[in-house]
Amino acid sequence: MNKKKTLIKELTWFISSIIGGILLCMFLYILIDVNINLIVMVVGVIVVLLAVYVVRLTLWVFKESM
Numbered sequence: 001m002n003k004k005k006t007l008i009k010e011l012t013w014f015i016s017s018i019i020g021g022i023l024l025c026m027f028l029y030i031l032i033d034v035n036i037n038l039i040v041m042v043v044g045v046i047v048v049l050l051a052v053y054v055v056r057l058t059l060w061v062f063k064e065s066m
Contacts, residue, residue, distance in 0.1 A: 025048070
C-alpha cells in the first residue's frame with residue numbers, strides 16, 4: 001500500500017511538472033518572441049523536469065539532515 005501511494009505521488013509530480021513545463025515554456029517563448037517548434041518545446045520540458053527534481057532532491061536532503 002505504501003509503495004502504491006508513493007508511486008501515485010511521484011507520477012502526479014511527474015505529470016504536473018510536464019504540464020507546468022509546457023505552460024511555462026509557452027509563456028516564456030511568446031514573451032521573448034521565439035519560434036516554437038517541437039525540439040524547443042521538448043528541451044524546455046526537460047529543463048523544467050530537471051529543475052523540479054533537483055529542487056525536490058535538495059529539499060529531501062535538507063529534511064533528512066535535520
